[in-house]
Amino acid sequence: MGFREGTQTNADWLTPAEADDYRTTPNYSATIEYLERIASAYPKQVRIESFGKTGEGRDLKIVVASKDGVFDPEAIHASGRAILLVQNSIHAGEMDGKDACLALLRDILLDPARAPLLEDVVWVFIPVYNIDGHERRSAYNRINQNGPALAGWRANGTNLNLNRDYMKADAPETRALLRLFHRWLPDFFVDNHVTDGADFQYDVTFLLDVTPDVYPPTAAWLRESVTPELVRRVDATGHLTFPGPIFLKDAADPSQGLAFEGNPPRLSTGQMILENRPGLLVELHMLKDYRTRVTGDYELMRALLELMNENSAALIALNHEADRSAESLGSVEARRELFPLRLAGSGETTLVDFRGYQFTRVKSEISGSMAIRYEPRPWNVALPMETGVVVAVSVRPPAGYIIPPQWTKVIDVLEAHDVKLRRTTASWTGRVERYRCVGMRWPGRPFEGRHPILPGGNVERDFGVFGKCILSTENLTFPAGSAVVPLNQRLSKVAIHWLEPEAPDSALRWGFFASIFEQKESGDARVLEELGRSELAKNPSLKVEFEDRIRTDSTFAGDPAARLGFFYDRSPWGLANRVGEYPVGRLTSLDSLPLR
């Protein structure tokens, strides 16, 4: 710590976790009480503000640390200082970041050696994001984790995982966070977590996305400069970092190496890719003791603040360019390029030095399969890590999208993200591209309160089957009040990800368009019997198709409703159901639209 001489002593300003020798972490009111003590002692450098309410009605708060008492985001941007936003306890059993932020804030204010961390950066942090989860304290919330004594709960008050909610924005906490984010428009974002997985020597692991969907100059800076510097500076303090989240390809056999995991925008740092901002995912190791984890996170955030100070002008310029690049997505030139919707590992691996623990594999009478037992002896090896990433799904962006006004919940999510919309002032008919989607299968069990059809990758279990969506150009009419989403805006990538059906967290995948797949009219068996007989008599090719199907598909052959439906589905009555017609139009131009 090393506090300055004077009346203040270490003991006066110990954080609650330090005062209890890291056995416990304070509850929300004790956390805020400590922060308010700091804010009232240093009103010129620290301000606490509310930014909304949780589902249970608790006040969401940020702490702003600014060297000169300027706390207004606009004024800070105008002053040329970069803004860091740190989010803690989105998973409220993982409170390490909160206690690290309390200690770092205290040291910045009391220790002259730390004061320069605010020279060219304003630091904003959310002490606890998932407060309702945080206050559901128990010794039994985190079976994987080595302390503190009581921990919060992973999900919010309605049992939603807020780190799966960024894109769909179902939770009031997410909505408040998005408002906060756009009010401050930070230059760098950090999300602090604790792992749930393998054992290894590292206490700090982290990920900075440098995948093909990140603005390339930003990705280059993060890969070549920020990542190695964070490793170097944190390791120099006696901690041990690994610059990548450690997902074993086989949880029972670490020698198989490390797997690639996608970062879709349901996750905070995946959302940052769409916000054109660097997002640092921190995963502290669950089996290290609480002091080691909190101080490791402290050093990582300290090192990041140093790097931001050293590079503030370059960082601000990069973010500005990334925004301009996103604003150009609706342009004629950009529409010739493929926009990456979904990434996948290519299978290409790189050998990386890995510091694990020795292990034995045994046949388990519990699971019936192989189990792993770690031993407290280092296992320093070169392991294959999946570093090759390919674009699995891409799309040519339109000039904009048009959404009929009755799809209020779809439009509401775009508004929650501050995507700029315009409305048509009259009914409009024109040529648009639109999808017809077939072959969807929904999972039987809920995920995050819905039944989404999600792609593979970062999957927890069965996520259904995404069939296909085929694009065609049609003349369509859209009612007055339809929402038009131009892509010449900073948040164009959010609009594309929400409205392109095959994007990993699209409105269609999350079920916001589920009703388009429902057949609302159907034929009585007696009526369909007549329809079938008459079609067989007058349509020889349909007769051949029907008979082939009966011969080759025994399920179909044994299903009376399916056999009757064969004729209805192909008739004008069947087609009138418009099953799978995606109602959003892709515009090739906004010129002829009646817009306000």
Ligand SMILES: [Zn+2]
């Ligand atoms: Zn977590």
